[in-house]
Amino acid sequence: xxxxxxxxxxRFRVRYSETDQMHSYHHSRVLEWFGCGRTExxxxxxxxxxxxxxxxxxxxxxxxxxxxxxxxEYDDELEMAVRASMPSRAxxxxxxxxxxxxxxxxxxxxxTIHAVTNREGRPIRPPSWLVELxxxxx
Amino acid sequence: xxxxxxxxxxRFRVRYSETDQMHSYHHSRVLEWFGCGRTExxxxxxxxxxxxxxxxxxxxxxxxxxxxxxxxEYDDELEMAVRASMPSRAxxxxxxxxxxxxxxxxxxxxxTIHAVTNREGRPIRPPSWLVELxxxxx
Amino acid sequence: xxxxxxxxxxRFRVRYSETDQMHSYHHSRVLEWFGCGRTExxxxxxxxxxxxxxxxxxxxxxxxxxxxxxxxEYDDELEMAVRASMPSRAxxxxxxxxxxxxxxxxxxxxxTIHAVTNREGRPIRPPSWLVELxxxxx
Amino acid sequence: xxxxxxxxxxRFRVRYSETDQMHSYHHSRVLEWFGCGRTExxxxxxxxxxxxxxxxxxxxxxxxxxxxxxxxEYDDELEMAVRASMPSRAxxxxxxxxxxxxxxxxxxxxxTIHAVTNREGRPIRPPSWLVELxxxxx
Numbered sequence: 058x059x060x061x062x063x064x065x066x067x068r069f070r071v072r073y074s075e076t077d078q079m080h081s082y083h084h085s086r087v088l089e090w091f092g093c094g095r096t097e098x099x100x101x102x103x104x105x106x107x108x109x110x111x112x113x114x115x116x117x118x119x120x121x122x123x124x125x126x127x128x129x130e131y132d133d134e135l136e137m138a139v140r141a142s143m144p145s146r147a148x149x150x151x152x153x154x155x156x157x158x159x160x161x162x163x164x165x166x167x168x169t170i171h172a173v174t175n176r177e178g179r180p181i182r183p184p185s186w187l188v189e190l191x192x193x194x195x
Numbered sequence: 196x197x198x199x200x201x202x203x204x205x206r207f208r209v210r211y212s213e214t215d216q217m218h219s220y221h222h223s224r225v226l227e228w229f230g231c232g233r234t235e236x237x238x239x240x241x242x243x244x245x246x247x248x249x250x251x252x253x254x255x256x257x258x259x260x261x262x263x264x265x266x267x268e269y270d271d272e273l274e275m276a277v278r279a280s281m282p283s284r285a286x287x288x289x290x291x292x293x294x295x296x297x298x299x300x301x302x303x304x305x306x307t308i309h310a311v312t313n314r315e316g317r318p319i320r321p322p323s324w325l326v327e328l329x330x331x332x333x
Numbered sequence: 334x335x336x337x338x339x340x341x342x343x344r345f346r347v348r349y350s351e352t353d354q355m356h357s358y359h360h361s362r363v364l365e366w367f368g369c370g371r372t373e374x375x376x377x378x379x380x381x382x383x384x385x386x387x388x389x390x391x392x393x394x395x396x397x398x399x400x401x402x403x404x405x406e407y408d409d410e411l412e413m414a415v416r417a418s419m420p421s422r423a424x425x426x427x428x429x430x431x432x433x434x435x436x437x438x439x440x441x442x443x444x445t446i447h448a449v450t451n452r453e454g455r456p457i458r459p460p461s462w463l464v465e466l467x468x469x470x471x
Numbered sequence: 472x473x474x475x476x477x478x479x480x481x482r483f484r485v486r487y488s489e490t491d492q493m494h495s496y497h498h499s500r501v502l503e504w505f506g507c508g509r510t511e512x513x514x515x516x517x518x519x520x521x522x523x524x525x526x527x528x529x530x531x532x533x534x535x536x537x538x539x540x541x542x543x544e545y546d547d548e549l550e551m552a553v554r555a556s557m558p559s560r561a562x563x564x565x566x567x568x569x570x571x572x573x574x575x576x577x578x579x580x581x582x583t584i585h586a587v588t589n590r591e592g593r594p595i596r597p598p599s600w601l602v603e604l605x606x607x608x609x
Contacts, residue, residue: 070507070510072503072506072507072510073353073354073359073506073507073510073520074353074359074361074502074503074506076353076354077349077350077352077353077354078248078349078352078353078354078356078406078407079253079255080354081255083349083350084226084256084259085223085224085225085226085227085230085350086223087223088222088223088226088488089223089486089488092223092486092487092488093486093487096484096486096487096546105546106487106546107544107545107546110216115217117217117219117263118222118263119262119263120260120261120262120263121222121259121260121261121263122258122259122260122261123258123259123260124257124258125255125256125257125258125259128316130354130521131354131521132510132519132520132521178266208369208372210365210368210369210372211368211369211372211382211491211492211497212364212365212368212491212497212499214491214492215487215488215490215491215492216487216490216491216492216494216544216545218492221487221488223488226350227348227350230348230349230350231346231348234346234348234349234408243408244349244408245406245407245408268383268492269383269492270372270381270382270383354524355529355531357531360502360532360535361499361500361501361502361503361506362499363499364498364499364502365499368499386492391493393493393495393539394498394539395538395539396536396537396538396539397498397535397536397537397539398534398535398536398537399534399535399536400533400534401531401532401533401534401535404592454542
């Protein structure tokens with residue numbers, strides 16, 4: 058039996074352009090990485106976020122929460138685990154954990170909440186295929 | 196009597212490079228803006244964050260929380276109000292609200308929590324001038 | 334007699350998020366700054382690039398060339414001078430020079446070339462108001 | 472016989488955060504990608520740029536030149552080919568070409584020139600292992 062809350066895992070390296078003068082990654086970049094994690098989780102479930110937008114289903118971020126728990130330097134390989142859920146009928150949530158591959162040390166953890174809207178930014182009822190995608194067992 | 200929690204206000208415009216294909220600002224950019232807001236608040240209190248770092252006092256972000264409440268497009272002029280506080284002896288907090296200058300509409304609101312460390316990233320006791328700066332009445 | 338090639342000058346500070354671990358600004362950020370310079374030059378001539386896009390006139394960058402001539406650190410105040418020209422009927426060019434305000438030291442110099450297209454990315458003949466704006470004497 | 476000027480090839484996808492309201496990638500991001508390309512080319516030759524910096528050998532960018540030849544949208548898979556050379560004793564050059572994987576269409580092409588300096592930013596004579604790395608036949 059597979060875990061319905063199974064995380065999708067992707068790996069990437071910290072870019073030089075993502076460092077700042079404190080010698081770790083700049084904390085704003087985490088939100089770019091979270092976006093990559095969502096992109097790959099959705100792809101792993103047989104859809105793409107690109108296709109979703111072309112169907113007129115947008116997922117703008119309404120809330121972001123991040124706890125920074127460890128450093129990560131340029132070229133460090135990181136592992137990002139993303140989980141999807143629907144806290145309510147109209148809200149999507151993605152939980153993310155990022156660790157260093159070499160030491161397993163936590164780098165940061167957080168989540169984003171998303172509305173479901175049409176191209177004009179008006180809330181819409183999530184289509185059934187989206188609900189399915191978010192709840193799907195893997 | 197002045198308000199000890201008075202906000203420092205700065206204005207800026209959304210850069211073209213900060214937009215994304217949803218036609219608003221990319222949500223990660225808010226954390227760059229918050230950083231500009233802290234920089235200017237500290238300057239307005241007679242210190243600079245640059246000088247703080249050169250004294251070996253670093254303020255790495257340990258938590259960020261953002262609620263996105265409205266759109267802002269390329270070239271929109273925004274007003275950012277920042278407030279400083281010390282929720283505990285070893286933690287700094289900056290609360291930020293961003294609005295559109297033309298309509299007054301809220302764009303986003305959030306806060307960051309910061310540790311106080313030396314150059315090696317070890318927590319240090321906040322020097323008295325920093326405590327003073329954070330509590331100062333304006 | 335005013336100089337028809339007069340530069341428009343804007344000032345800004347290097348953001349913390351724009352530094353990298355070499356302690357200067359990351360070299361990619363210069364292209365964001367150039368964009369801000371173009372935005373302000375166009376505004377200074379009574380138009381906005383935002384309005385141009387809403388009229389269906391887009392100026393995608395087709396070439397960028399940058400020479401990095403000096404360092405600039407976090408919080409350094411910089412002065413950016415931008416000049417506009419039309420090297421051909423269908424091409425716009427913006428030349429940019431960035432200096433430190435305190436020392437006058439050169440930071441970088443460069444230019445971008447732009448096509449003039451409609452919303453679909455097809456080249457169009459630059460409307461007369463655009464030609465006027467680019468050649469206007471100030 | 473292998474080609475001494477053989478390119479190192481890496482693949483990546485355009486991030487959502489890298490798009491702008493023109494629906495392609497923002498042109499400044501190319502310089503971040505070029506940096507990733509250099510990182511991977513150096514790794515493929517048995518060294519890392521991170522190790523180089525820890526030995527006190529820095530390669531700051533002194534010139535960047537980019538020609539934008541095609542669009543690339545969010546989630547498009549791109550292929551980046553990087554070539555290394557030494558145009559003079561004291562200068563390194565990396566040439567880069569980026570194409571879309573699906574259509575093979577060119578996205579952009581360009582190069583960066585780098586000085587070789589110590590940690591303080593003073594030019595140094597490139598160590599022999601660096602000259603070897605740049606000329607190495609693969």
